[in-house]
Amino acid sequence: MKFDFKAISDKCVKCGKCIQVCTIYGINSDEVTSPRGFLDLLGAYKRGELELDKDVKNIFESCFLCTNCVDVCPGSLHTDTAIENVRKDIADKFGITWYKKVAFWFLGHRTILDLAARMGYVFQSCGFKIQKDAKFGNSMSARLEIPLLKKERLLPTASKKSFMNSHPDFVDNGGERTIGLFIGCMGNYAYTSIGEGVLKICKTLGINVDLMKKQACCGAPMYFTGDFKAVEKAAKFNVEYFEKILEKVEAIVIPEATCSAMVKMDYIHFFEDDKEWQERAKKVSQKIYLATEYFYKFTNLEEILAKKGFSDIDVTCHDPCHARKMQGVYKEPRALLAKNYKIVEMQDPNKCCGFGGVTMQSNKYELSRAAGQQKVHMLKETGVKVVSAECSACKMQLNNALHIGEVDMKCVNPIELIGMVLDENLEK
Template structure:
């Protein structure tokens, strides 16, 4: 078991983490800076600081964007420290009922399917759809609901129910599995549609594992380690049943990719038996973000030779850019299709921050979301893109707040549009 103090003592207090820190940008307080977090966690371990409401408020104020981890000279896992601190908070104060209800859905696909189906049929009864959003829906299948906030609607049919488990290619050179992610499964199904279209274009065998569970990121970032561990075991055990039969497991979501590769490894290392670490190692080797794999392991870039009369600005989702340094790959692919216009700082976090940030601390998410939206608004482009549904939800909402009519599209949607045309 790790000790907070061991990692905290490795912090040299250089301050390199502070200029780019998301929470420090919107709430400049040393206590919620990365080095401040580390000192507080050490104080809790040594009995100098109590796990009280103030401590809870502090550790729940981090966006977990990984900016501090990326720039730290000692590569200190501040995000992992905070996730474990949140688990201690959850042990003492419990988890809000609505979060527990949501995590129940994440663990039980049948229940989430039911809620999704009911949500599709009843969502317009509880929310007013803005007229200007109807135009977006007709053009890009992006229905957004309005009740003070813009939220993604449920689709009539989820991605996992839309397609058969196996979609064979005529002369396949490769076979891949798709791990779709919850939001792309229930809310942004066009992402999965685009990926299927691209893989068909490349003549790649497609396997859609129907028993895949949520990656567990919402529960993990909230401190619900019981749910997290259950989902880790379930996914690894399921991946093992087909891992030798595929060349890759493709994930069109930055957060899911980071959770499946990086966060599983960190969690298992300190909280589970060594056997699980070895089992995870095997499946981790075949897990890839979609544009990374398409760029590195196919000839898609060479085959994209049709330019659309459109322009896009690209946002680096934290769990791709900061965690894996996946920045070049999506740009290389979409630049073959549309003109890419860079914003001032594509690396700045959009401010989604997880379920707690989107509920109890939405004032912080809003502040960061508006900073990002104003940055995007300055760019003369029709679209904004990122490989993350959480970014999609956050950016779409805040572009609306700043009066910018750019439309959010996943990089796969851009590529699929070029293939389609």
């Protein structure tokens, strides 16, 4: 897609509201790495006054794409979209690192990825120390022991069997209603208990589930890295597939904020110069919901949970950037969780956890680490053992940050917490 960098740069009035909430500026207090700094540089780039050299590449790859600046901007300027587009130009000029290409290729070939995931489960003990938390299902993590990578890091590991391969194409709960489930790559291969939680909820509600097994990766990792060719392939495939699915289901439910924001909102941005596909993406987006949003607005799950009693687990809530700021979803998970858990709010639940995408996690991990530790400080002050976040990227980032900070706390998807309630006999 084409993007007018000069137009968005000229609209910035330099009020400075964005700087106060900017994730990267909070770590690196340099005007260059601030939203209005980014926009100034983008304007200079458009005017031919700035060359995309390695220094400029480094600057534009330092943005976390948290959308905090968009959220507070008086003009609602989409600095995030501008940076996503300049990263496309950067990728075209410098290329994409080989290991990112490999990862993106696997994400675009699910059958081969299924095999790779199974092989990964078998051989991961060669390079990882596995930790498993029985209380929170099969959400596993591994401490890296590979010399070339940071030994401190705690990352999710492949499950023995992917979520979609563990269930039939269609789960018949004897209901009159049916939803489609877009599980996402992380939920399918690592955090499989999230999908199991959705199935438990749907069984309780009597809602049938189409697992949409032909679904492709949403394309978010490629989009944030600048691989627009891969994004176009994934986006067009999914939009066409969703159109067919929506002929037989009432909605497509996604328990992952990043995936949901990508297919519901970023596809529309991506197809800005292709009106036919943009209109198709817009039509599809009207039937896409974050899981807690759907269950809160369109079912009686809240009423059912109210009859289950209270857990002895206290919870604090982290609001994923792609949930609260992009989709306006943050009240819904709290409303559902509050029926069974005491919620202790942290100082700033809206503060970005610092995941930041593939580039931030690989080339700029120290920035991601610093942002994560800022969030950990807030989490420690709550005194609880569980932080809820409806995003696997946040879950991965926060669990790693908590591990590094030596804090006895786990990040769990709210769908997993609700599934636990439906499994247990709580005191009424």
